Amino acid sequence: MSDIITLTGIVGTEPRAVTTAEGLAITSFRLASTQRRFDKSQEKWVDGETNWYSITTFRQLATNAAVSVKKGERILVTGRLRIRDWENGSKAGTNIDIEAEALGHDLSWGTANFSRGAGSTPVESGAASTEASAAFPTEADLVATTAGEADTPF
Numbered sequence: 238m239s240d241i242i243t244l245t246g247i248v249g250t251e252p253r254a255v256t257t258a259e260g261l262a263i264t265s266f267r268l269a270s271t272q273r274r275f276d277k278s279q280e281k282w283v284d285g286e287t288n289w290y291s292i293t294t295f296r297q298l299a300t301n302a303a304v305s306v307k308k309g310e311r312i313l314v315t316g317r318l319r320i321r322d323w324e325n326g327s328k329a330g331t332n333i334d335i336e337a338e339a340l341g342h343d344l345s346w347g348t349a350n351f352s353r354g355a356g357s358t359p360v361e362s363g364a365a366s367t368e369a370s371a372a373f374p375t376e377a378d379l380v381a382t383t384a385g386e387a388d389t390p391f
Contacts, residue, residue, distance in 0.1 A: 240318040242335065244290060245343055246270035248310050254303035264299040266306065268292050268314060268335075292316070294337045301354065302340060311343040 252266040272285040292314055294302045306312060316337040323332055342349040 241315065241338075242318045243313065243315045244268060244270050244335065245311070245313050246290070248306055248308050248312060249289065251308045252303055252306050254299065261295065262297075262299040262303075263293065263295055264302045264306075265291065265293045266308075268312070288333070290314075291332055291334045292337055292340070293334065294340070297354070298337060298340070302337075305342075306340070311346045312340055313343050314340045316340075 246268040247270075249267040249269040252264050254262070254264040256262050268290045269287050270290065271287040273282050274285065275281070276283045314335055314337050316335040316339070319334040319336065321332050321334065323330055
């Protein structure tokens with residue numbers, strides 16, 4: 238069974254983009270979502286607990302997310318929910334993963350400019366193409382940079 242969920246929140250980590258040996262583009266990042274409510278007794282807005290989600294995008298959405306989404310930006314994400322427990326030595330926890338089907342900037346907080354790509358392939362022009370290529374390290378690069386992150390479940 239596949240649960241679909243829509244979230245709003247702040248991108249909590251700089252998106253990490255990779256391309257697998259098979260050519261599959263993957264971009265992932267953490268999303269922080271905090272519910273706010275108005276406390277009448279204090280006459281002010283107060284923050285509730287912050288929920289953290291691991292967001293993963295694939296294929297064209299990953300390519301577009303890599304060049305469009307930055308840490309600290311407010312976004313909306315719709316995708317498939319997966320809850321998984323993890324254990325690494327003496328540490329254990331639960332990860333809430335979202336395989337994104339769609340995402341975009343939350344226009345309640347600002348404006349955005351949209352550029353449509355040609356078909357299902359990324360736009361191959363000028364700086365955008367160079368920037369997109371530079372955003373995707375190889376799988377070997379990812380292994381080299383994550384060797385010291387063994388206790389991170391993400």
